[in-house]
Amino acid sequence: MMIRALGAGAGGGLPQWNCNCTQCAAARRGDIPPMMQSSVAVSDDGAHWVVLNAAPDIRQQLAATPALHPPELRGSPIRAVVLTNADVDHVAGLLTLREKTAFTLFATKSVLDVIRADRIFGVLDPALVSMVPIALDTPFSPLPNLQITPFAVPGKVALYLEGDGPVESGLVGEHTIGLAIAQGRHTFTYVPGCAALPDDLVARLSQSDLLFFDGTVWQDAELQKSGVGTKTGGRMGHIPMDGPEGSLTRLSSLTARRVYIHINNTNPVLLPDSRERRIVQAQGWELAFDGMEFEL
Numbered sequence: 001m002m003i004r005a006l007g008a009g010a011g012g013g014l015p016q017w018n019c020n021c022t023q024c025a026a027a028r029r030g031d032i033p034p035m036m037q038s039s040v041a042v043s044d045d046g047a048h049w050v051v052l053n054a055a056p057d058i059r060q061q062l063a064a065t066p067a068l069h070p071p072e073l074r075g076s077p078i079r080a081v082v083l084t085n086a087d088v089d090h091v092a093g094l095l096t097l098r099e100k101t102a103f104t105l106f107a108t109k110s111v112l113d114v115i116r117a118d119r120i121f122g123v124l125d126p127a128l129v130s131m132v133p134i135a136l137d138t139p140f141s142p143l144p145n146l147q148i149t150p151f152a153v154p155g156k157v158a159l160y161l162e163g164d165g166p167v168e169s170g171l172v173g174e175h176t177i178g179l180a181i182a183q184g185r186h187t188f189t190y191v192p193g194c195a196a197l198p199d200d201l202v203a204r205l206s207q208s209d210l211l212f213f214d215g216t217v218w219q220d221a222e223l224q225k226s227g228v229g230t231k232t233g234g235r236m237g238h239i240p241m242d243g244p245e246g247s248l249t250r251l252s253s254l255t256a257r258r259v260y261i262h263i264n265n266t267n268p269v270l271l272p273d274s275r276e277r278r279i280v281q282a283q284g285w286e287l288a289f290d291g292m293e294f295e296l
Ligand code: MLT
Pocket: 010, 011, 087, 088, 089, 159, 193, 236, 237
């Protein structure tokens, strides 16, 4: 199985258009690499690919990835797109995939309902783009040798679907999923958004050879502390790395290669000389970057 991180950043990317925080400023100066928004491509043979989440940056992501260039006059090696939720940073790229090339869009029924209810996604010609619902804990094969099992993780509905009432984060259902992707005896697990790590989820994640996990924030109050916002990580549906219930502690027993992805521009792990970066690396974690590749 071939795996390529197309975008390592969270919503907004790095630098974010309207942000001048320490990390965004460092990226603008060229001191740290920029990051596009969260997306991963996987392949069973190098010729046919599945894109996990369609980021707003997909046009540049495909341009930067020769394996995803058109093999003929019109066409694409992309056979399918799989969504893990309906967030803007995971669905806006679908609008770029118009222009009459066939692929299959896989998502849970509740996420497909959101896509189908919005007329702008009608740019995906139904004669070419089939939308196929996937069910929790039920494997499907978007490529002949690749089997994907979707599973629920604690999360919340997309920001633009939040009503006026109180928002529940940590809901478990069809709106936020992780993907366990198997080829032969190898498993790669992709969880770009996750609000909490109960024991059963930790047990499931322990079964993979490679894990890409939610690295949005270092600490729950990061947006407040960096002065850019008021929401906590938990309120956004993202578990922090740090703290007694954070992902570093909760996933410390895993033997898999562990990679943080969907890293928000406020996260101090992005700074090479930060204390937080040293802690994460000392615990064996890697940080995704745009173009990072693995082969299992
Ligand atoms: C998130 O991951 O929390 C979302 O991408 C936030 C957003 O929609 O801006």
